[in-house]
Each structure stands twice: as structure tokens, then as C-alpha cells.
Amino acid sequence: xxxxxxxxxxxxxxxxxxxxxxxxxxxxxxxxxxxxxxxxxxxxxxxxxxxxxxxxxxxxxxxxxxxxxxxxxxxxxxxxxxxxxxxxxxxxxxxxxxxxxxxxxxxxxxxxxxxxxxxxxxxxxxxxxxxxxxxxxxxxxxxxxxxxxxxxxxxxxxxxxxxxxxxxxxxxxxxxxxxxxxxxxxxxxxxxxxxxxxxxxxxxxxxxxxxxxxxxxxxxxxxxxxxxxxxxxxxxxxxxxxxxxxxxxxxxxxxxxxxxxxx
Amino acid sequence: xxxxxxxxxxxxxxxxxxxxxxxxxxxxxxxxxxxxxxxxxxxxxxxxxxxxxxxxxxxxxxxxxxxxxxxxxxxxxxxxxxxxxxxxxxxxxxxxxxxxxxxxxxxxxxxxxxxxxxxxxxxxxxxxxxxxxxxxxxxxxxxxxxxxxxxxxxxxxxxxxxxxxxxxxxxxxxxxxxxxxxxxxxxxxxxxxxxxxxxxxxxxxxxxxxxxxxxxxxxxxxxxxxxxxxxxxxxxxxxxxxxxxxxxxxxxxxxxxxxxxxxxxxxxxxxxxxxxxxxxxxxxxxxxxxxxxxxxxxxxxxxxxxxxxxxxxxxxxxx
Amino acid sequence: xxxxxxxxxxxxxxxxxxxxxxxxxxxxxxxxxxxxxxxxxxxxxxxxxxxxxxxxxxxxxxxxxxxxxxxxxxxxxxxxxxxxxxxxxxxxxxxxxxxxxxxxxxxxxxxxxxxxxxxxxxxxxxxxxxxxxxxxxxxxxxxxxxxxxxxxxxxxxxxxxxxxxxxxxxxxxxxxxxxxxxxxxxxxxxxxxxxxxxxxxxxxxxxxxxxxxxxxxxxxxxxxxxxxxxxxxxxxxxxxxxxxxxxxxxxxxxx
Numbered sequence: 028x029x030x031x032x033x034x035x036x037x038x039x040x041x042x043x044x045x046x047x048x049x050x051x052x053x054x055x056x057x058x059x060x061x062x063x064x065x066x067x068x069x070x071x072x073x074x075x076x077x078x079x080x081x082x083x084x085x086x087x088x089x090x091x092x093x094x095x096x097x098x099x100x101x102x103x104x105x106x107x108x109x110x111x112x113x114x115x116x117x118x119x120x121x122x123x124x125x126x127x128x129x130x131x132x133x134x135x136x137x138x139x140x141x142x143x144x145x146x147x148x149x150x151x152x153x154x155x156x157x158x159x160x161x162x163x164x165x166x167x168x169x170x171x172x173x174x175x176x177x178x179x180x181x182x183x184x185x186x187x188x189x190x191x192x193x194x195x196x197x198x199x200x201x202x203x204x205x206x207x208x209x210x211x212x213x214x215x216x217x218x219x220x221x222x223x224x225x226x227x228x229x230x231x232x233x234x235x236x237x238x239x240x241x242x243x244x245x246x247x248x249x250x251x252x253x254x255x256x257x258x259x260x261x262x263x264x265x266x267x268x269x270x271x272x273x274x275x276x277x278x279x280x281x282x283x284x285x286x287x288x289x290x
Numbered sequence: 291x292x293x294x295x296x297x298x299x300x301x302x303x304x305x306x307x308x309x310x311x312x313x314x315x316x317x318x319x320x321x322x323x324x325x326x327x328x329x330x331x332x333x334x335x336x337x338x339x340x341x342x343x344x345x346x347x348x349x350x351x352x353x354x355x356x357x358x359x360x361x362x363x364x365x366x367x368x369x370x371x372x373x374x375x376x377x378x379x380x381x382x383x384x385x386x387x388x389x390x391x392x393x394x395x396x397x398x399x400x401x402x403x404x405x406x407x408x409x410x411x412x413x414x415x416x417x418x419x420x421x422x423x424x425x426x427x428x429x430x431x432x433x434x435x436x437x438x439x440x441x442x443x444x445x446x447x448x449x450x451x452x453x454x455x456x457x458x459x460x461x462x463x464x465x466x467x468x469x470x471x472x473x474x475x476x477x478x479x480x481x482x483x484x485x486x487x488x489x490x491x492x493x494x495x496x497x498x499x500x501x502x503x504x505x506x507x508x509x510x511x512x513x514x515x516x517x518x519x520x521x522x523x524x525x526x527x528x529x530x531x532x533x534x535x536x537x538x539x540x541x542x543x544x545x546x547x548x549x550x551x552x553x554x555x556x557x558x559x560x561x562x563x564x565x566x567x568x569x570x571x572x573x574x575x576x577x578x579x580x581x582x583x584x585x586x587x588x589x590x591x592x593x594x595x596x597x598x599x600x601x602x603x604x605x606x607x608x609x
Numbered sequence: 610x611x612x613x614x615x616x617x618x619x620x621x622x623x624x625x626x627x628x629x630x631x632x633x634x635x636x637x638x639x640x641x642x643x644x645x646x647x648x649x650x651x652x653x654x655x656x657x658x659x660x661x662x663x664x665x666x667x668x669x670x671x672x673x674x675x676x677x678x679x680x681x682x683x684x685x686x687x688x689x690x691x692x693x694x695x696x697x698x699x700x701x702x703x704x705x706x707x708x709x710x711x712x713x714x715x716x717x718x719x720x721x722x723x724x725x726x727x728x729x730x731x732x733x734x735x736x737x738x739x740x741x742x743x744x745x746x747x748x749x750x751x752x753x754x755x756x757x758x759x760x761x762x763x764x765x766x767x768x769x770x771x772x773x774x775x776x777x778x779x780x781x782x783x784x785x786x787x788x789x790x791x792x793x794x795x796x797x798x799x800x801x802x803x804x805x806x807x808x809x810x811x812x813x814x815x816x817x818x819x820x821x822x823x824x825x826x827x828x829x830x831x832x833x834x835x836x837x838x839x840x841x842x843x844x845x846x847x848x849x850x851x852x853x854x855x856x857x858x859x860x861x862x863x864x
Binding site: 056057058060061062064065067068069071072073074075076077078082086197198201202205206208209214215216219 | 631632644653773778788
């Protein structure tokens with residue numbers, strides 16, 4: 028019960044930040060436009076590389092879903108905003124677990140990211156020949172939200188690791204999402220990569236949730252879809268657990284080392 | 291059981307060395323006892339170890355050795371209990387979420403301390419009322435004045451209704467009006483029966499607010515006394531202030547056996563520090579005989595005690 | 610010249626302390642990996658040249674955006690922007706120096722992407738027209754620096770330059786034919802592409818990596834240079850106006 032309460036009140040911060048950064052117009056023409064351009068960019072590349080309709084559909088779906096994963100990686104940067112407001116030391120003194128504070132703190136990204144992915148899947152993908160049946164729509168929306176949340180949990184873990192390393196946070200989030208674009212089956216199937224790369228792909232929730240989405244697009248039976256979605260949930264939960272301990276470890280390191288360089 | 295008790299508390303920061311290359315101790319065998327319901331001042335220059343002590347007491351810093359207890363609970367072993375029984379207020383403007391309203395800030399912190407539902411809303415309203423922020427409760431914090439932010443800091447510290455409140459340099463950077471308001475608020479907290487541990491390097495603040503003060507320097511306790519009685523430590527050391535004193539008279543005063551120091555002040559004034567009442571009489575006689583008419587005597591304030599015990603470094607930061 | 614060098618070395622020092630500036634060196638090879646994996650999986654023509662040219666140009670562009678946006682906002686946050694404006698030195702020249710040093714880092718990206726294509730995918734790209742390629746890299750770099758000059762006053766007037774910075778990436782890669790040649794885009798958009806220096810630079814760079822003789826290299830290099838210079842010129846006029854307005858209204862820190 029208490030984690031939800033903390034997340035809810037911490038999310039007030041997320042929405043306040045969102046309002047400060049974006050107006051509706053800026054989000055629509057700035058952010059959404061840029062993300063749709065990115066999806067188009069990679070899809071057109073596939074066309075130049077000589078892909079048929081199926082290949083184009085593969086790319087446009089993969090990159091549409093990727094947009095929410097990309098936005099969720101912003102949690103790495105926004106987590107460090109807590110240091111700017113000078114509240115880390117007060118969080119360390121509070122009885123609540125820090126992971127819940129940080130979970131709520133950046134929750135604007137999975138929400139906005141889900142929106143971007145949904146617009147891309149249902150607005151942009153049809154322009155490249157992808158068609159959806161009404162029955163697929165709710166399942167796809169659900170799976171996009173699942174992708175956003177589980178990737179967000181992965182991002183939270185990375186955020187906990189670099190909370191103290193301001194200089195490299197952008198590099199970490201960018202490298203993370205580019206690697207996801209390479210190995211998670213966004214542009215080429217996971218099976219194309221050598222075995223060690225596939226192992227890395229397996230621990231990232233996006234690999235599984237995207238597989239679930241592709242199964243829905245291919246009209247697969249509910250069983251395999253649920254299995255893939257379940258694996259995404261499992262890995263998301265594991266990354267959240269890892270983030271839980273990583274934030275605790277960060278606070279404990281601060282308690283041992285002391286000094287304003289930590290908090 | 292005391293509200294706060296530390297025994298032989300030591301904290302070192304690896305990497306911070308003194309001149310001779312030894313690890314410098316921020317707290318060095320620090321013994322402190324704060325009774326329940328008292329307003330206790332920790333007085334000392336910057337770098338004396340006050341903030342380190344506050345951080346240990348609010349569980350964001352671990353002791354290197356020794357023990358620290360809040361209401362009988364060890365800060366290391368029972369941190370979760372300690373966190374619920376103390377409120378913290380740090381000076382300065384940081385520590386609030388500028389893009390949130392005052393009310394949202396309070397509710398956020400209340401939620402972190404386990405409040406929920408009607409209780410959380412009521413608590414936030416009561417504190418906003420009490421700190422005079424009700425009218426601005428739904429304004430963004432970054433639109434507020436410094437004084438208002440500081441009041442919100444105190445409201446934040448009180449959000450769980452803690453029996454013990456730790457205030458680290460709470461009036462730092464406040465303008466005089468805000469500082470006055472703040473002192474009134476501390477008096478209210480005392481009448482609630484709360485224990486307040488307050489660090490400051492401002493003598494007047496300590497004199498105005500505290501029941502007892504502990505003088506701290508170099509991570510060690512120099513003395514703990516009731517605020518009035520600290521003066522008594524040097525009670526016999528009365529002072530004489532005089533203006534336009536002829537040089538030969540000054541020389542005579544300096545040579546007088548009971549005179550500890552003669553300090554030049556602004557506008558051709560001097561302050562004569564004496565070791566006993568008899569010397570005061572003798573000094574006054576000399577000054578009057580020399581035709582000096584602007585004269586006053588006073589008992590020593592906390593400032594004299596402070597300067598006398600800690601030395602004349604005043605507020606300079608220790609390296 | 611001294612001002613130019615000052616800006617140049619200042620930016621290099623900044624780059625060393627802020628790892629973000631070097632992130633293009635990490636991201637460029639990753640983009641090559643993505644592009645080449647897409648190409649490898651397809652059945653169409655060999656796109657190796659594209660996969661090397663695109664990350665290089667993207668790196669240049671990102672650096673230009675980052676310097677135009679971050680450097681100025683950092684200056685603003687640190688309060689040094691006021692100092693720069695108050696200083697008698699022409700700000701534009703210092704700025705151009707800062708830009709060029711960053712463009713140098715962007716050239717490193719080319720070497721990296723070339724290596725990745727060879728090491729990971731065994732596609733060792735030969736360079737049949739090294740002179741044209743070298744000239745193209747330099748000229749495109751300079752034009753990027755010039756265009757950043759156009760962006761800087763724009764960023765200065767925006768409270769969240771970061772948002773603009775982000776928006777100006779992929780739409781421009783598309784428009785500039787960075788990866789997919791401009792001919793693939795709808796016809797109505799192609800004239801707009803021709804105003805973006807990236808489209809000329811990208812085409813020329815790809816031609817320099819292809820076998821046949823490069824058509825009119827000098828003329829095309831000149832176009833890139835001219836577009837970059839035009840961007841820079843307009844940018845400096847804008848910058849002076851912004852600075853002038855700021856001096857009158859004194860609202861620099863709030864913008």
C-alpha cells in the first residue's frame with residue numbers, strides 16, 4: 028500500500044516537470060514529430076536495403092515500439108534532477124524506500140512514451156501498409172504500456188547506477204537504447220545475432236514485449252502472446268528488484284562515505 | 291531516557307587530513323545529552339562538527355565509532371525507528387521541489403513517512419495554517435520568497451509530528467524579519483513539548499532560543515551549560531566600553547593587572563575585558579579621571595564566552 | 610585568429626571534462642551497427658557507404674546542435690554568457706572556434722564507423738576518391754559549424770533549448786538525405802532538402818566512396834560551403850540582434 032502512495036505523490040513531480048518542459052503544442056510538433064521522423068528514417072532505410080512489404084512492416088512496427096523504450100531511458104537523466112533539488116539527503120533520512128520515490132519521479136516518460144508508440148503504430152504504420160483489426164487494438168495498447176513500464180524498470184536500474192556520475196548519464200541512456208535497437212529485434216530478428224548477443228537480448232524486457240506485439244500483428248494464438256508478455260513482465264520485475272537494491276546501496280554508500288559529494 | 295544521547299561519538303572522513311597528515315576527525319569522542327522538551331543549542335564555528343552530528347542523528351551518516359541514540363534508539367541499529375521520531379530542517383533554499391506547490395511538497399513528504407488519506411491531507415492543512423502559508427498553499431514553491439520557503443522547510447520537518455526536531459543552521463541566509471518570525475515559531479515548538487536541537491553560529495539566536503547550549507569546536511564538546519549559566523562561566527569577566535580614550539590612559543589600562551584585553555572598536559571606541567569586578571571599578575576610576583565621559587559596563591554575553599573559549603577565529607571556516 | 614584559437618582550446622577543455630561531448634564517438638559506431646544490420650538482412654544493393662556516411666554526418670550534426678544549445682545554455686547557467694556578451698571581443702569568432710574543435714571530434718566518428726563496418730561485418734570499404742572524401746569531410750564540417758551559428762541565437766531565446774535540440778535531429782536527417790537519398794522523399798519536399806547543406810554533403814560523400822568518377826566535385830563542394838556560410842552569416846546577424854536586445858532589456862538570464 029505504502030509504495031503506491033509514495034509513487035503517487037512523487038509522480039506529482041513528474042507531471043510538474045512535464046508541464047514545465049512541454050506544452051501540448053511542443054509535445055505534438057516537437058517531440059512526437061521528431062519520433063515519427065525517426066521511425067520513418069529507419070523504415071525507409073529498410074526499403075533502400077531492398078525489403079519487401081513484410082520487411083517494411085517489420086521495421087515500422089519495431090521502430091514504433093522502440094520510441095517508447097527510447098523515451099523511458101530519459102529516467103536516467105531525470106533521476107539526477109533529484110540531486111539538483113537538494114532532496115537526496117532528506118530522502119535518505121525518510122523511512123520510505125527510495126526506489127518508490129524514483130519510480131514516481133519520472134513516470135511521465137512511460138506515459139508519454141506509450142502515447143508516442145501508440146500514435147506511431149496506429150497513425151504512421153498504416154502509411155507503410157500495416158493494417159490492424161479492431162480486435163487487435165486493445166491488446167496492442169496493453170502491450171505498448173507493458174513495454175514502456177518494463178523498460179522503465181530497466182532504466183531505473185541504470186539510473187541508480189549513474190545517480191552519482193552526472194557526466195556520463197546521457198551517454199549511458201543513449202548507449203542503452205541504441206544497444207536495444209540493435210539486439211532486441213527492433214530492426215533485425217534476434218535470431219540473426221550470435222549466441223552471446225542473444226543472451227543479452229533475453230534479459231531486456233523489450234525483446235519479449237516486442238515479440239508479443241509481433242505475434243499479435245501476425246494473428247498468433249493467445250498462448251504464445253501471453254508467454255512472451257509474461258517473460259517481459261518477469262524481466263521487468265527483476266530489473267525493478269535490482270533497482271530497489273541499487274538505490275538502497277546508493278543511499279548506504281552515502282551514509283558510509285558522508286559528505287555533500289554523495290547527497 | 292534522554293531525547294538525544296551520544297557517547298564517545300567519532301566520525302572521520304577518509305581523505306580529509308590535518309596539517310600533520312592524520313585523518314581529521316569531524317567528531318572526536320563527542321558526548322552530548324539533550325533532555326526531553328528542551329531547546330538545545332549547538333554553538334560553534336563553521337567546520338566544528340555540528341552538521342556532521344546532525345547528519346548522524348538523522349541517520350544519513352554512519353558513526354565511525356561510539357554510539358548515538360534518539361529517544362533510546364540507536365541510529366545505526368534502529369535507524370527505521372529513529373527516522374520516524376525525528377524531523378529535520380536544513381537551512382538554505384535547497385531541499386524543496388520548486389515546481390510543486392507548498393501543499394504538494396508537504397503531502398509528498400507526509401506520504402514518505404507513511405501518512406495517507408484524510409490524515410495526510412489534514413496534517414498538511416494544519417501545518418500550512420500553522421506556518422502562515424495557507425494563502426499561498428497552492429502556489430509553486432519557486433515563486434515564493436526566501437522566508438516563506440524557510441517556513442515551508444519547517445512545516446516539512448513537522449509533517450510527521452515528530453517529538454524531536456533537528457534544525458541545522460535554520461536561519462542561514464534569512465533576512466532579519468524572517469529570522470524573527472522563525473524564532474517565534476521555535477518558541478511555539480517548545481511550548482508543544484518538543485525537543486529541539488538547533489545548530490547555529492549566531493550567539494543572539496542561541497541566547498534568544500535555547501534552554502541550554504553546547505559549545506563545540508574541532509569536533510569536541512567544550513562545555514554544556516544552561517544558556518544563562520554559560521555567561522557565569524566567565525561571570526567575573528565584566529567588560530567596560532569607552533570612547534575617545536587618550537592614548538596614555540589606554541597604555542595605563544593595558545598595564546593594569548586585572549585587565550585581560552583592550553580591544554579597539556569602531557569610531558574610536560575600546561572594549562576593556564576584565565577578570566574581576568574590582569578591576570572594573572579601578573578601570574572606571576582611571577577613565578573618569580582622564581576625562582572620558584562616554585562609558586558603559588555590561589556582563590559578558592554568550593559572544594564573549596564563545597570568543598573566549600573557542601578563540602578569536604570567530605566565524606572563519608576551518609581548513 | 611587568437612580569439613578563434615581561444616574558443617577552440619576552451620571547447621576542447623570543456624569536452625575533456627564533460628564526457629557528454631564524446632558520446633558521439635560512442636553512438637556513431639552503434640548507428641553503423643544498426644544500419645549495416647538492416648542492410649545485411651535485406652536483399653537489396655550494398656549500403657555500406659550509406660552506413661558509414663550517415664553516422665558521420667549525424668555525429669557532426671549532433672555536435673553542432675549540442676554546442677549551439679548546451680554551450681550557450683551552460684554559459685547562461687554559469688552566468689558566463691553575460692561575461693562573453695560584455696567582453697569586447699566579437700562573440701561570433703570565439704564561437705566559431707569552439708565549433709570547429711568539436712567538428713574535429715566528429716571526424717573521428719568517420720574513422721570509427723569505417724572500422725566497425727570492416728571489423729564486425731567484414732565490409733572493408735575502399736576509398737576510390739580520397740581527395741574528394743577528405744575535402745568533403747572538411748567542408749561539410751565547416752558548414753556544420755556555420756549552421757550551428759544559425760541555431761545558437763534560436764536556442765538562446767528558448768527556455769528549454771534541450772527540447773529544440775532534440776527536435777532538430779531526425780527530421781533533419783530525413784530532410785538532409787543523410788541516410789536515404791533525397792530522391793526517395795516525396796517530390797514536394799525535395800526543393801527544401803536542397804537548401805539543407807547536409808543533402809549536398811551526403812551525396813558527395815557517398816559518390817566519393819563509389820567507383821565512378823565524381824561529377825563536378827569542386828562545384829558541389831562550393832555549394833556546401835556557401836550554404837554553411839549563409840547559415841553562419843544569418844546566424845551572426847540574429848545573434849547581434851539578440852545580444853543588442855538583451856543589452857537593452859537586460860533579460861538575458863530569464864530567457
